[in-house]
Each structure stands twice: as structure tokens, then as C-alpha cells.
Amino acid sequence: MKVGEVMTRSIHSVSSGRSVLRASELMERHRIGSLLVIDSGELVGIITSRDVRSTHPNRIVADAMTTDPIGVPADTFLWDALGVMEKHGIERLIVHADGAVPPGIVTRETLVSRLAEWMDSMTGLYKAPYIESIARDLLDRGEPFHFLFIDLNDFGRINKQYGHPVGDDLIRGFAAKLKSVFDESDFLCRYAGDEFAVLTRRADSFVREAIGTLAAGFSAGPADITASVGWLDVGREPQPAHLSFRELLRRASLMSTEAKPTGA
Amino acid sequence: MLSLKISEFEMPPMQDLLIIGKRAPIGPEAVRRMAEALSPDQFSIVRIEHPKIEAVLIRTSLLQMLDERVLVNIIIQEAEALINETMVLRSELKVAVSVQREVDMS
Numbered sequence: 001m002k003v004g005e006v007m008t009r010s011i012h013s014v015s016s017g018r019s020v021l022r023a024s025e026l027m028e029r030h031r032i033g034s035l036l037v038i039d040s041g042e043l044v045g046i047i048t049s050r051d052v053r054s055t056h057p058n059r060i061v062a063d064a065m066t067t068d069p070i071g072v073p074a075d076t077f078l079w080d081a082l083g084v085m086e087k088h089g090i091e092r093l094i095v096h097a098d099g100a101v102p103p104g105i106v107t108r109e110t111l112v113s114r115l116a117e118w119m120d121s122m123t124g125l126y127k128a129p130y131i132e133s134i135a136r137d138l139l140d141r142g143e144p145f146h147f148l149f150i151d152l153n154d155f156g157r158i159n160k161q162y163g164h165p166v167g168d169d170l171i172r173g174f175a176a177k178l179k180s181v182f183d184e185s186d187f188l189c190r191y192a193g194d195e196f197a198v199l200t201r202r203a204d205s206f207v208r209e210a211i212g213t214l215a216a217g218f219s220a221g222p223a224d225i226t227a228s229v230g231w232l233d234v235g236r237e238p239q240p241a242h243l244s245f246r247e248l249l250r251r252a253s254l255m256s257t258e259a260k261p262t263g264a
Numbered sequence: 265m266l267s268l269k270i271s272e273f274e275m276p277p278m279q280d281l282l283i284i285g286k287r288a289p290i291g292p293e294a295v296r297r298m299a300e301a302l303s304p305d306q307f308s309i310v311r312i313e314h315p316k317i318e319a320v321l322i323r324t325s326l327l328q329m330l331d332e333r334v335l336v337n338i339i340i341q342e343a344e345a346l347i348n349e350t351m352v353l354r355s356e357l358k359v360a361v362s363v364q365r366e367v368d369m370s
Binding site: 055056062 | 287288289290291292293294297350
């Protein structure tokens with residue numbers, strides 16, 4: 001999901017020579033928390049309700065606004081946009097779409113709320129649509145990557161033998177293991193139930209080592225479990241441009257099934 | 265009864281310096297625009313890091329005579345005891361140079 005899909009296009013603006021009082025009245029009238037500052041068709045800043053509160057109302061907007069507001073292109077992923085906001089400690093981002101003035105705007109509240117729908121509350125990992133969205137984007141752009149589909153072995157039996165709380169501990173434990181093996185440059189998700197998916201652009205040697213670590217057994221309380229991993233290197237596909245996400249997933253998940261020990 | 269006082273409007277009204285408090289009713293950009301409208305190309309805004317002062321408007325010719333850092337430091341030292349952050353202070357600043365030379369009278 002990209003910011004262009006969730007941004008607000010109905011933007012209210014003010015010119016930099018108007019008073020802060022006027023900006024405050026506009027925000028109140030439209031029940032909004034910010035105004036873009038546009039002079040002669042050019043975006044020159046943004047003024048927020050926080051700026052208004054901390055500035056004398058007689059001042060002009062130019063003396064209260066934030067100049068050079070931080071923006072992102074409309075095709076930025078939601079999580080990347082949120083990362084930009086966190087890095088700069090801001091609550092709003094300008095969204096540049098097709099050179100339009102005024103452009104769009106997206107708030108931190110919108111991003112957090114939309115991303116929460118994609119978050120798996122048990123593990124803190126994203127859900128399947130996250131990895132699908134990134135994989136589709138990379139496939140569209142023809143960029144090579146590794147796709148791992150990971151299935152915990154014999155998870156149903158462990159649930160029955162030790163009960164669901166132990167099964168949940170295993171899921172959380174495996175998610176923590178994933179996070180420790182990969183870093184912020186990689187994309188992780190809990191695909192469904194006891195299945196996880198990883199998308200990474202790192203070297204073959206790293207991926208091979210990571211698979212070894214993930215496939216090795218680990219414990220949660222009384223239960224031990226191993227994982228089977230299906231690995232598809234999109235860069236080695238003869239025609240990666242013709243590979244769909246559905247096909248990618250089908251092949252990687254079948255490979256993880258083939259990698260399972262007999263009976264698991 | 266009608267009382268009328270007429271006096272000349274000084275041009276420019278800001279003399280040589282304006283010292284702008286951080287929460288003054290007029291901010292540096294508004295002051296810059298005002299100065300530019302009244303006396304084009306004659307004043308410069310210098311933004312400064314100070315607990316109470318946000319910026320100083322200075323006649324550009326003064327900046328040609330004195331180093332900006334030296335001049336701003338003097339202004340801050342003299343103004344900071346007087347100003348609070350909601351004020352704008354106006355100031356006159358003249359530079360006088362006295363020259364004495366030894367000359368050969370023969």
C-alpha cells in the first residue's frame with residue numbers, strides 16, 4: 001500500500017503574507033490541523049496548529065511556518081513514509097503526486113491506523129498483504145530478490161500435545177528469531193498460522209546461512225520445533241518479469257513442503 | 265475641541281537596527297518585507313540563536329563597515345538586559361572613525 005492511496009487530496013492553503021490569526025481561523029473553519037503555504041503557485045511551507053499556538057497571532061504565516069516541508073513521492077510505501085516521519089519527528093508529510101500544486105498530505109495518524117490493519121498483533125510482524133505489496137512492486141520494477149517461505153514443522157501436533165498457549169509461544173519465539181536473523185533492510189511477515197515469509201535483497205551466502213539458522217530447531221517451554229524453508233531466487237529466474245506474486249508464492253510454498261521431514 | 269499633531273514621518277522609521285524578540289507580534293520575515301518595501305536593498309535580516317532574541321534587522325551599510333559577528337555580539341550584549349521576548353527594539357548605531365596622521369611639514 002502506497003501513500004498516494006491514503007493521502008488527502010482536498011488541501012487547504014494560505015499565502016505566506018497572511019496573518020497567523022487568519023491561518024488559525026481557516027484551520028478551525030475546516031477542522032484541520034495544518035495548511036499548506038503556497039505563494040504564486042509554489043509550495044513554500046506548511047503551518048500546523050502547533051505553530052499557530054506557539055506564535056503571536058499578528059505575525060505573518062511566513063514567520064510561523066516550517067519552510068521546506070518534508071515530502072515523499074506518492075508511490076512511497078506506507079511503512080517507509082512512517083519511517084520518514086519518525087526520523088524527522090513530524091506528524092505530517094507532503095505527498096508529491098504528478099507535480100500537482102497543492103500536492104497531497106498524509107498524517108501520522110492515518111499511516112499508523114492503516115498499518116495497524118496490516119499488523120499481526122501476536123508477533124508484531126506485518127501480515128501477508130505487506131509482503132505481497134512489496135514483492136509485486138519489485139517484480140514490476142524487475143528488481144531481483146530472494147523470497148523465503150517458512151513453515152513450522154509438525155505445528156499442529158505440538159498444539160494438540162501441549163495446548164495452544166505453547167503453540168502461541170512457539171509462533172512468538174519464531175517471529176523473534178526471524179527478527180534477530182534479518183534486519184531493517186529485509187521484509188518479514190507472518191503469512192498465516194504457522195507460516196512466515198521473508199523478502200530480502202542480500203547476497204546468496206547470507207540467505208543460505210539464514211536458512212540454516214531458521215531451519216534449526218528451537219524450543220519454547222516443553223516443545224521443540226524445526227522449520228522448513230522454500231527459497232526462490234528471483235534473480236535466477238529465466239524470465240523474472242513474467243513471474244507473478246501468485247506463482248512466486250506457489251513455488252516457494254511447495255518447496256517448503258518438499259523440504260519437510262517425512263510425516264511433519 | 266480638536267487636537268491635531270503633525271510631524272514628519274521618518275524614512276525609514278526603523279533607523280539603523282531593529283532587535284526582534286522571539287514572541288514579538290512581528291517576526292523577522294515580516295520585518296524584512298517591511299524594510300524591503302520602505303527602503304529596498306538597504307537592510308538585512310540576521311537570524312540569531314538566543315533565548316530571547318530571534319533576529320536583528322541591520323542597515324546593510326553597517327555590515328560593510330563591521331564584521332557581522334562582531335556587530336551582532338555587541339548588539340546582543342547591550343540589548344539582552346533590556347529586551348523581553350515579546351518586544352521589538354529600535355536602535356540607532358553610528359560608526360565614527362577618528363584619524364590622526366603624522367605628516368611631513370617640510
